[in-house]
Amino acid sequence: MTDVFISYSRGDKERVRVLAEELERSGLRVWWDSHLTTGHAYRQEITEKLDEAGLVIVVWSRLSAASRFVCDEADEGAQRGNLFPALIELVDIPLGFRQIQTADLTHWRGGRNDAALKSFIGAIHEAAGGSSRRRASAPVENVPAASPEQPRQAMQRTKAMKRREPKMQQPKKRKQKHTVTGKGIRTKLIFNALLLAALVAGGFGAIAYTSDFVFPEWRPVLVAIIFALTFLARFASFGADKATGAASMRLMSGSFITLFGLAAISIAPLVMEGRLYAGALKDVQIAGIEGADINGVTVGPRGERLVTVSDDGEARVWDARSGVGLGTFSGHSNWVWSADFSPDGSEVATASRDVSIRVWDASTRKERLVLEGHRSSVYDAKYSPDGAMIASGSSDKTVRLWSVEDGSSLAAMTRHTDDVRSVAFSPDGTWIASAGADGKVFLWNVGRRAFQRTIGSGNAQWNEVAFSQDGQRIGAVSDSGAVRVWDLRGNSVMRASVPGKAFGIAFAGERVAVGSIDGVLRIFDIASGATLLESSGHGDAIRDVDADAEGTFFVSGSRDNTARVWEASTGVERQVVGHISSALELPFALDLPPVAVASRAPHSVAFLDDKERTAMLLGKGLAAGFGLLLIGLVLKTILALTPLKDAARLVTPALFAAGVGYYALLMLSALPAEAAMLWGTLAFVPATVLGLIRWMGAATLMKAR
Structure with missing residues (x-):
């Protein structure tokens, strides 16, 4: 007799293996298709195990939601009233199953000590125990074996007995935090994206309205643009994650941090070395447009002019x-x-x-x-x-x-x-x-x-x-x-x-x-x-x-x-x-390798006229950004093979967060605050574009599959 039948997609096998092993450790008899007997007709064995299982767990993911076999097995469990769905990726659950209470395991990355996993296993163990007691107490009639010459009569008697069996009621489930449905996902996504956009635009507006920010007459327009770009960047980032089955409902997901970090680092040389902000700040303060140590001073021969x-x-x-x-x-x-x-x-x-x-x-x-x-x-x-x-x-x-x-x-x-x-x-x-x-x-x-x-x-x-x-x-x-x-x-x-x-x-x-x-x-x-x-x-x-x-x-x-x-x-x-003061005074000096920024002494670039230098500066930023991305992917792959695999997903976002933080300190310690604000503003433009490209590419790839 099988207590639990697990329906899943082969692409999720490693996480399902952990789930099955933890259920078995709790004392339950679990069947999943790794137990298929060699030489048996696999459909027949799956049908038999599904029929005898007290509970059916369906593991919803991007791949399983698209699988006809998984949906059939889930439908069988739903009709019997013993279906326990679990969502391991933020995807739209197939129609017909969205009203069934679903365990949210979207943050579970395969670790055995995950709190949500333990809670789910506890609920399954409790339900399986109740189901076993009901099966044990149900009256069972002796059914004579069908003789070879009376197969049809034997089959009819068996069907009649099944009709007389008391209908198994769905066991009471432990209440989950919420049911994850397609509509719920979209609603929460929109709310999170709006909240993040409001926070970013609010912070930007607070700084813009309390400082000599560029183009004062355009402040409302700039705040609105920042709000729209932040919303689009977060929405596009989630859409791409959802298409690849790795979405997160956090306010700022790891992929969004990575996306914004890549965009910010890519344009940093344009702002710092190309002095992108110089024209915008030209008339902000009459005393200069840079924040930098004065090393020398000299007086003109008539004492009327100084040079610093x-x-x-x-x-x-x-x-x-x-x-x-x-x-x-x-x-x-x-x-x-x-x-x-x-x-x-x-x-x-x-x-x-x-x-x-x-x-x-x-x-x-x-x-x-x-x-x-x-x-x-x-x-x-x-x-x-x-x-x-x-x-x-x-x-x-x-x-x-x-x-x-x-x-x-x-x-x-x-x-x-x-x-x-x-x-x-x-x-x-x-x-x-x-x-x-x-x-x-x-x-x-x-x-x-x-x-x-x-x-x-x-x-x-x-x-x-x-x-x-x-x-x-x-x-x-x-x-x-x-x-x-x-x-x-x-x-x-x-x-x-x-x-x-x-x-x-x-x-x-x-x-x-x-x-x-x-x-x-x-x-x-x-x-x-x-x-x-x-x-x-x-x-x-x-x-x-x-x-x-x-x-x-x-x-x-x-x-x-x-x-x-x-x-x-x-x-x-x-x-x-x-020269006007830099935005931040540090007790130590910062510098970067030449591959990122040639020096802390940038001179302005006419971007439209000097296309060669513009391309070179953009190339520096892209090289630094994609270099960090490559390092992050390599480290993530290595960590995935070690006991630290649960932390592997944090490597790339952490690298980009550190990179952006370092650039920010360098910029704030050498340039006026307005330059850093302009950098942060412009970073949302490539972040949005990259997010939309990634979203469309991921969606197209999934359709092709």
């Missing part, structure tokens, strides 16, 4: 009096370390981590020359007083001289044994001073293109060197916080120090200003070495200091993304200029 350079790969020119941004020099592909005006103010030279020096027209902001010859990052570039040459220092340990007329290399001077961090011309153009990470400050003879003498030395890296306005003194600051001033013979004139590392030094008559890692600008008296003034205002380390030609003010550039102008005599802040 930063990690965003750009140099920006500002009005020193009003703080208004006047324009951008864009062309470097990596961080820009320093800048310098030509003596007449007509040009600006910039030195960059991209191993180049670029010369720009200060009025048109067009690139005129690219000086290439250093083998590593170029830290500093300074014009000679006559404007004919540029001196540069690099991490390739050389000091080079260049012709401003044609960009040719005039000399490469070697003496330093480590990075050359800073260079400076004397006001008469006779000397060049250089400061290195090797702890040396050297003086070079410009006419002879040769080393002259060592001015100073120390155990720590020298970060900046400068000449006084009269050309008789040289000042330098170091990583140890040391502040030194020497005469041209190398004799000490002043010794002082600041807390922590010192960055940037500039002379103003008998005063010298020094920036430090604590964000305070300190002004010293050269004669006594005493601290005259301490000017606070920066929120992070000061990276560079300069002064106007007349010595009336100092300007400091800081990692807090601002440059500040200070009165030299009083230390009072005159003006603040700078």
Whole structure:
């Protein structure tokens, strides 16, 4: 005698095996077609086992719902009143069976300790026990065996006895949470998709209406678009999952997370490296469109303009009096370390981590020359007083001289044994001073293109060197916080120090200003070495200091993304200029491999005109996205063969969640909040398209089967 007959599709065999084994462990006699006897007619055996079974379990899935044999077996159980359906995939249950209470096992992935599985087995065991008791107590008449010569009479007697048997009533079932029907699935899906769309659109709208978001007049339209795209993306994701028999009614299913993650990562380089947001944010804040550390600052010859350079790969020119941004020099592909005006103010030279020096027209902001010859990052570039040459220092340990007329290399001077961090011309153009990470400050003879003498030395890296306005003194600051001033013979004139590392030094008559890692600008008296003034205002380390030609003010550039102008005599802040703040301040630096983003110093791309670069950026994103997808599938396959197979389905969504989170942190730590908002908004477009394509493809494939 069989207690339980299991009807299922062969494609679900592994999960049905677990179900059958757990039922047998509970003490029930289970039959499923793995028990077919070799040599027997399988239809006859299935019919016999189905007839004698006390209960019939039908396991509904995408495959079983389409199977004529499963539906026939389920119909037999339904007619007898002993059918126990279980849904293991979110599919529409065939017509005729939707009103029968159905156990929801859609979240069960084959594990033996699943709570829903245990609950279902408990209900089956209880029902099977009641059914067995009823069969045992039912009256049974002795039926004489039919003789060979009376088969028809024997069959008629058997049928008559069956009619007289008391009709078996359907055992009372344990109440399930809900009945899963086709209509119920669609209703819950629509509700979940609407709820998710409302949450996303609500969050987007809250941010958009409380910040200087792009296109303020379009806010209602953008919120509505986000709502529609979120709904369509979630609905399409579910439709594709349902077509493949792996749907989930969670608010955010694993496949939806994967879909959105793939879309977001695919467009990340367009937003970050291509600076997709730049045009949209053009007029949002007058102080700039990037959030990046300012590495260097320089004052124009007449003190009317400033140039700042930063990690965003750009140099920006500002009005020193009003703080208004006047324009951008864009062309470097990596961080820009320093800048310098030509003596007449007509040009600006910039030195960059991209191993180049670029010369720009200060009025048109067009690139005129690219000086290439250093083998590593170029830290500093300074014009000679006559404007004919540029001196540069690099991490390739050389000091080079260049012709401003044609960009040719005039000399490469070697003496330093480590990075050359800073260079400076004397006001008469006779000397060049250089400061290195090797702890040396050297003086070079410009006419002879040769080393002259060592001015100073120390155990720590020298970060900046400068000449006084009269050309008789040289000042330098170091990583140890040391502040030194020497005469041209190398004799000490002043010794002082600041807390922590010192960055940037500039002379103003008998005063010298020094920036430090604590964000305070300190002004010293050269004669006594005493601290005259301490000017606070920066929120992070000061990276560079300069002064106007007349010595009336100092300007400091800081990692807090601002440059500040200070009165030299009083230390009072005159003006603040700078790049707008990034959305998030992290206690650590983030970066990505070049395959994902070339650098944290993006420059804008004219997407319609520069189709080649646009395709390259999109290719980077797709490579990163589909690379994560491939890794996730491989790991999922491996885990499916181990005891951790229940966690295999979480691998791909977890990878994409981590990838999007990493990109988000990188973007928020380097760009304004509006850029990240634009990224999140645009990500729903490819997510919706990919979801619809996947849905249509899966549905077409199932029809073909």
